[in-house]
Amino acid sequence: MPAFAADYFGAKNVGSIYGLKFIPWSIASAFGPLAFAYLRQITGSYGRALYIIAGVMAVSTLLPGFLAPPKSRNHDGIFSDSSV
Numbered sequence: 001m002p003a004f005a006a007d008y009f010g011a012k013n014v015g016s017i018y019g020l021k022f023i024p025w026s027i028a029s030a031f032g033p034l035a036f037a038y039l040r041q042i043t044g045s046y047g048r049a050l051y052i053i054a055g056v057m058a059v060s061t062l063l064p065g066f067l068a069p070p071k072s073r074n075h076d077g078i079f080s081d082s083s084v
Contacts, residue, residue, distance in 0.1 A: 001021065002014055005018050
């Protein structure tokens with residue numbers, strides 16, 4: 001993931017972007033198991049939880065293909081690709 005962040009946002013921004021990636025990851029790690037245990041308790045199976053996981057994984061797999069790297073300004077104020 002750090003290499004993907006460097007390729008996508010530029011090496012200069014890897015630390016801050018990678019740090020921001022950990023916020024939703026940490027929240028999901030803390031509350032995801034609790035939510036899935038609750039679903040198991042009210043439905044009697046993990047079926048719905050597994051469908052939710054599959055949906056999130058499908059979206060996260062396809063999303064990078066639809067997004068373009070952000071543009072950045074060079075020292076002249078002209079926008080350019082951040083991956084260059």
